[in-house]
Amino acid sequence: MNNNDIRVMARNHGIRLWQIANRLNMQDSNFSKMLRTELPSEKKEHIFKIINEIVKERDLNTTKS
Numbered sequence: 001m002n003n004n005d006i007r008v009m010a011r012n013h014g015i016r017l018w019q020i021a022n023r024l025n026m027q028d029s030n031f032s033k034m035l036r037t038e039l040p041s042e043k044k045e046h047i048f049k050i051i052n053e054i055v056k057e058r059d060l061n062t063t064k065s
Contacts, residue, residue: 002037002039003035003044005044009051010051013051013054014058015051015054023053023054024050
């Protein structure tokens with residue numbers, strides 16, 4: 001499966017693909033289609049940063065309570 005590293009990282013952190021798509025300002029269906037072909041490493045790094053940002057924001061919101 002193409003871009004399995006992105007999918008695994010998102011799954012391991014409990015992040016949904018639609019959340020990543022939202023950060024990229026695209027429809028989740030278009031993001032899923034984009035993942036069908038292997039992405040260049042620069043795009044992957046950008047997506048990994050987005051996943052980490054979402055995780056940090058989620059963790060901040062859960063620890064404030």
